[in-house]
Each structure stands twice: as structure tokens, then as C-alpha cells.
Amino acid sequence: MSNRKKMAVMNVFSAIMYYVANSIIGFINRKVFTVYLGSELLGLNGLVVSVISMLSLLELGVASSIGYSLYKPLEEKNYGEVKAIMQLFSRLYRYIGIAVAAIGLVLIPFLPFFVKTTINQNYVIAVYLIFLLDAVLSYFMAYRRTIIVSAQKDYINKNADTFLYIVTGILQIIIICVWKNYIASLIVKLVFTVLNNLYLYIKAGKMFPYLNDKNLHGKIEKEVKDKIVYNVKALFVIKIASYCVVGTDNILLSAFADLTAVAIYSGYTLIIGIINNLFNRSFGYITANIGNYLIGHNKEEIYQFYNKLNFLNYLITSYTSIALLVLLNEFIGKVWLGEDYVFPMAAVAVLVFNNYLRFCTQAAEAFRSAAGLYSPKPFVKYIALLEGGVNLVVSVALAYFAKMGIYGIFLGTSVSTIVSIVTVAWINYRFLFEKPLYQYFFDFFRYIILAILMGGVSLAIFKIVYTTHTVINICSGLIISFAVPLGINFAIFGRSEEWKYFINMMKTAGCKIGGKNRK
Template sequence: MSNRKKMAVMNVFSAIMYYVANSIIGFINRKVFTVYLGSELLGLNGLVVSVISMLSLLELGVASSIGYSLYKPLEEKNYGEVKAIMQLFSRLYRYIGIAVAVIGLVLIPFLPFFVRTTIDQNYVIAVYLIFLLDAVLSYFMAYRRTIIVSAQKDYINKNADTFLYIVTGILQIIIICVWKSYIASLIVKLIFTVLNNLYLYIKAGKMFPYLNDKNLHGEIEKEVKDKIVYNVKALFVIKIASYCVVGTDNILLSAFADLTAVAIYSGYTLIIGIINNLFNRSFGYITANIGNYLIGHNKEEIYQFYNKLNFLNYLITSYTSIALLVLLNEFIGKVWLGEDYVFPMAAVAVLVFNNYLRFCTQAAEAFRSAAGLYSPKPFVKYIALLEGGVNLVVSVALAYFAKMGIYGIFLGTSVSTTISIASIAWINYRFLFEKKVHSFYLKFFWYMLWAIISGCVSVLLFKNLYTRNVLFNIILGLVVSFVIPLGVNYLVFGRSVEWRYFIDMLKGIFHKVMQKVKKQ
């Protein structure tokens, strides 16, 4: 195995371990939090995280842009330019850290407008300041993580982070269980985060000793500087739009409902995030393969290949969404957090629908990325801002003026996501497939119709077979949410080219496995 492939395997394995550790600690920590500290503090935690995330927009996408600019000089062993880029990175992050600190302190008087709670405001400010300090200190040391990633050794970062999550998570659980101190648990997290960043800062210095060489000087080429500025602008727009769509819900829930709603919502987002990482985000890993396919095939072949992957995207997203619809309240209410931490079924249905809308175009997004069609026209990069703006306006209008509360906030996301879906479809069909976009919408709504029918039938069947045994109900829900969509999809799509393609693929994989077993 080549060194490059070995590092790739190590990166993937460490990422999996990080994800598993983060998920397990997250589940346990959330349960301990609700038992010993209550829903309001859990909601406060989620709200402050959202506010700090808003401040992190000042980062402007600098880390990603710098990371891209390091690939070439690292490959060419142009250490002078690497050092110059990292020095620029260090200066930018110091300025950003100072800006985050100043703006974060200025926001303190406005916290009562976002926090509807009986918790003492001085306590709220103390929690906020610890989070703010954590964020600010990271800007002064964490920037060296980027060169480790660019050198394709991200497993070093992930292994350190995994250790951090495990140790910090265990200590926080002990502190909360024994002393019931939220502040103390945050201070522990702050200390270990600083130590983790310090370790990686020193580690990067040893891995790339020229970073500390005072006699080494270099310059950044004008083309590289221009590329960094261009990427920062583009990524800043994307970051703002993304935050407006997925990062503002906690703030809106706190402003128009209360911190308890934020606490309940955080449980749903944790589970939905884990499921999506397991299933729906798989398309992000095949972008490079799609890119290779685009090079050697004509438009019609590319379009047919897209249809097959789009159908697979539909199968995965509809299955995960239906399973979530059937089992979310059962798992959260009966197994994990308790009945006080569940939304009404109607609210869950909107959340799951938003999840379906968000991930039903993953195949389309993978083709867009592989073809490099991020901004085929100058105005395209601003469509994401339109989506974020619509989400905020519609959410506030429905939650406040229409008095719809949490339903209005969630429906605002539903409305704004349609803009993203429409833009991705237009870009692919106009510039990649060179076909009329109406064929996308016909298939999109046809797929969505059968996903909704499968979901409704699954929920009704689950309710009719529901028992008092929680374990049986969980197993029942998993079976129902798989069998019903499978049956419906077979009846509707069983004779389609896409269905036969994946059945033949599964048969081929099974045949190869059986041959290997026989040889052994």
C-alpha cells in the first residue's frame, strides 16, 4: 500500500472513531444533563452555541481558503511559501480572534432579548463568557491544524480530538452527577480544549520545523493571494447563508418560544445528524469518482448515470426520513430523554420533511461539485444568501405575526430549502446535462409523493401494531419503516432501469462475496 493510500485509510478510520466517540459521549452527556440540570440549562447551552456560531462567521472561510492554497507548495516542498502563508494565516486569525472578543462583549447587553428564561441573567452571562473565551483562545493556536490537514494527515487532529471528547465528556459527566455544576463542567471543557490546541500547535511545529525557522523567509505569489481572497469571499457568502438556514433555529426558538423548546429541539437535531452522517452524506465521498466519469462520457451517458444515483439518493433519504418519522418520539420519549422532551407529531413531521428536502438532492449536489459548477453565472453565488434571507423572514413572519410558534420556524426552513433545490436543479440541467429542467421537477415530485405515501402508511401501521413493550416497538418501527417503503418502491419502480441497475449490482456483489467464501 502506497504512503498516500495508507494516510487516506488512517484519515478515514480516525474520522470514524471520532464520529463514534462524539456520538456516544453526546448521547450520554445529553441524558445526564437533562436528569441533573434540567431542560432550561440544556436549552441555554444550545442557544449560546448558536450565538457563538454566529460570531464565528467572522472567520470568513479563511481556514478553508488557506488550506487550499497550501496543497501546491507542500507538494513542491516550497517551505518558504508555506511559512509565508502560515504567517499570514496566523495574523488573520489573531485579528479575527480580537474581533470576535470585542463583538462578543458588545452583544452581552442584548442577551436578554434572545434568552426567555427564569435563569438569573448573571448566570447566563457567565456561561456566555466561558463559551466566548473558548472560541477566542482557539483563534490564537488552532490555525496550525490546517497545515496538518493539507499535508493529508488529518488523522492526527482527529485522534487528538477523539481523546479530548472522551476525557472531557467523562469528566463533565462526573462533575454534573456529583456536584451538579454546569459552570464547572464548562471550565473543564475550556481547559482541555486549550490543552488540545496547544498540543496540536506544538505537534505541527515538530512535523514542519521550518515554521519555527527564523532564518527562513518566503513570499506568497500574487496568484495565490488573489485565489485566497476569491475563495474567502465565496466561502463567506456560503457560510452566512448556511448559518441563516440551519444555525438560527435555536435563537428563533428561544426568542419566540423558550429555552425548553431549544432543549427539546437539540435532542432531535442530535439524532437526525447522526443518521444523516451514517447514510445521507455518503454522496460527498463519491464526488471524485463522478468527476472521473464526467471526463470520459457524453452528456446523455452522464445524465443516465445521474438518474441512477438520484434514484439511490431517493431510496436512502426516504428510508431514513420514514424511520425517523416512525421512531423519533418513541426513542426520545421512551428510551432516551423522557416524554417531556418530545415535540407533537405534527412538528416532528415538519422536521423530518425538512430533512428529506435537505438531502434529497445530494446526488445532484455531488454532480454539481464534480463538474465545478459552483457559480456558472455571477449571480449564482448569491442564491444561497437569498435562501438564508427567505428562511429568516418567513420563519419570523410565521412564528411571530402568524402566531404559529415552533411550527412557523420549522416551516420557514421548508420554504427556503426549495430555493436551494431549484438552483441546484437549474445549474445541473442547464450547464451539465443540457436538458429542460421540468423533467427534474416531474421526477422530484413523483419521488416525494411515494415517500409521503410510504411514510403515512408506515406511521399508521406502527400505531395499529403498537404495544407496551418499548424494545418490541423499536424493532417493529425499524421493520415497518423498511418493509413498507421497500414494498411500495418495488410496486412503483420495480420495472424501472434504475431499480434493475441496483438489483444487478447487489447480485454481483453477493456473487463475488460467495466466491471468496468458497475459495477459503
């Protein structure tokens, strides 16, 4: 095995271990939190995380842009340029850290407007300041993580982070269970985060000793600087839009409902995130060869290949969404957190619908990315801001003026996601496939109607067979969520080319697994 492949395998394995550890610790920590500290503090935790995430927008996508600019000089062993880029990175992060600290402190008087709670405001401010300090300190050391990633050795970062999550998670659980002290648990996390960043800072210095060489001087080429600035601008727009769509819900829930709603919502987002990582994001591996396929195939062949992957995208997303619809409340209410931490089924249905909308365009996004069609027209990159703006305006209008509360906030996300769906479809069909846009929406509405139908049937059957035994309910829910979509999809698509492609893919995967097992 080549060194490059070996590092790739190590990166993937360490990422899986990090994800597993993070998920397990997250589940246990959330349960301990609700039992010993209550819903308001859990909600406060989620709200402060959202506020700090908003401040992190000041990062402007610098890390991603710098990371991209490091690939070439690292490959060419141009250590002078690497050091110069990292010095620029260090300066930018210092300025960003100072700006985050200043703006974070300015926001303190406004916290009561967002935090509807009986918790003492001084306690709220103390929690906020610990989170703020954690974020600010990271900017002064964590920047060296990027060069480790660019050197294709991200497993070093992930292994350190996995150890951090396990150790801090266990210590936080002990502190909360024994002393019921939320502040102390945050201080422990702060200390270990600083130690982790310090370790990686020193580790990077040993891996790349020229970073500490005072006699080495280099400069950044003008085109590299220009590329960094260009990428920062583009990523800044994307980050703002993404935050406005998926990062503001906790703040809006706190402002228009209360911290208990934030606490309940955090349980749903944790489970939905884990399920999507297990199923929907695995779609990226399936579409890894799209870029190569685009070369050497005509428009019609590319379009037919897209239709097959889009159908596969629909199967995965509809299945995960239906399973979530059927089992979310059962799992959260009966197995995990308790009945006080579940939303009404109508709210869950909107959350699941949003999840479907968010992931039903993965095939389209993959083709857009493979073709490099991020901004085929100058105005396209700003459409993402429109999506974020629509989310905020519609959410506030429905939650406050229409008095719809949490339903208004969730429906705001539904409406804004349509902007993204239309944009990606228009780009692909206009510039890649050269097909009329109505063909996309024919499949889009056909699939979404079927998903809603299958979800309704699955939920109705689940209620009919529902028992007083939670384990039986979970098992029956999983079977129903799989069998109903499978039966309906087979009845409708069983003779289609897309279904045959799906079956052949499953057979190929099964043969590979069987072959490995025989070996």
C-alpha cells in the first residue's frame, strides 16, 4: 500500500472513531444533563453555542482558504512559502480572536433579549463568558491544525480530538452527577480544549520544524494572495447563508419560545445529525467518480447517470426521513430523555420534512460540484444569502406576527430551503445537462409526494400495531419504515432503469462483501 493510500485509510478510520466517540459521549452527556441539571440549563447550553457560532462567522472561511493554498507549496517542499502563509494565517487569526472577544463582550447587555429564563442573569453571563473564552483562545493556537490537514495527516487531529471528547466527556459526566455543577463542567472542557490545541500546536512544530526556524524567510506569491482573498470572500458568503438557515433556530426558539424549547430541539438535532452521517452523507462516497464520468461522456449520458443517482438519493433520503418520522418520539420519549423532551407530532413532521428537503438534492449538488459550477454567473454566489435572508424573515414573520411559535420557525426553514433547491436545479439543467427545468421538478414533486405518502402510511400502520412494549415498538417501527417504502417503490419503479441500477449496485456490493468474507 502506498504512503498516500495508507494516510487516506488512517484519516478515514480516525474520522470514524471520532464520530463514534462524539456520538456516544453526546448521547450519554445529554441524558445526564437532563436528569441532573434540567431542561433550562440544557437549553442555555444550546443557545450559547449558537451565539458563539454566530461570532465565529468572523473567521470568514480563512482556514479553508489557507488550507487550500498550502497544498501546492507543501507538495513542492517550498518551505519558505509555507512558513509565510502560516505566518499570515497566524496574524489573521489573532485579529479575528481579538474581534470575536470585543464583539462578544459588546453582546453581553443584549443577552436578556434572547434568553427567556428564570436562571439568574449573572449565571447566564458566566456561562457565556466561559464559552467565549474557549472560542477566543482557540484562535491563538488552533490555526496549526490546518497545515496538518493539508499534509493529509488529519488523523493526528482526529485522534487528539477523540481523546479530548472521551476524557472531557467522562469528567463532565462525573462532575454533573456528583456535584451538579454546570460551571465546573464547562471549565474542565475549557482547560482540556486549550491543552489539546497546545498539543497540536507543538506537534505541528515538530512535524514541520521550519515553522519555528527564525532564519527561514519566504514570501507569498501575489496570485496565491489573490486566490486566498477570492476564496475567503466566497466562503464568507456561504458561511453566512448556512448559519442563517441552520444556525439561527436555537436563537429564534429562545427569543420566541423559551430555553426548554431549545433543549427539546437539541435532542432532535443530535439524532437527526447522527442518522444523516450514517446514511445520507455516505452518498458522497457513491458519487466520488462523477468528476471522471463527466470527462468522455456526452450530455445525454451524463443526464441519464444523474437520473440514476438522483433516484438512489431519493431512496436513501426518503427511507431515513420516514424512519425518523415514525421513531423519533418513541426513541426520545421512551428510551432516551423522557416524555418531557418530545415535540408534538406535527412539529416533528415539519422537522423531518426539512431534513428531506435538505438532503434530497445531494445528487444535484454532487454533479454541480464535479462540474465546478459554483458560480456560472456572477450573481449566483449571492443567492445563498437570499436563502438565509428568506429563512430569517419568514421564521420571524410566522413565529412572531402569525403567532405560530416553533412551527413558524421550522416552516421558515422549509420555505428558505426551496431557494437552494431551485438554484441547484437551474444551474445543472441550464449549464450542465442543457435540459428544460420542468423535467427536474417533475421528478422532484413525484418523489416528494411519494415520500409523504409512504411516511403517512408507515406512521398509520405503526400506530395500529403500537404496543406498551418499547422494544417491540422500536423493532416494528424499523420494519415498517423499511417495508412500506420498499413495497411502494418496487410497485411504481420496479421495471425502471433507475431501479435496475439500484439492484445491480446492491448485488455488486454484496458480492464484494461476500468475496472478502470468503477470503
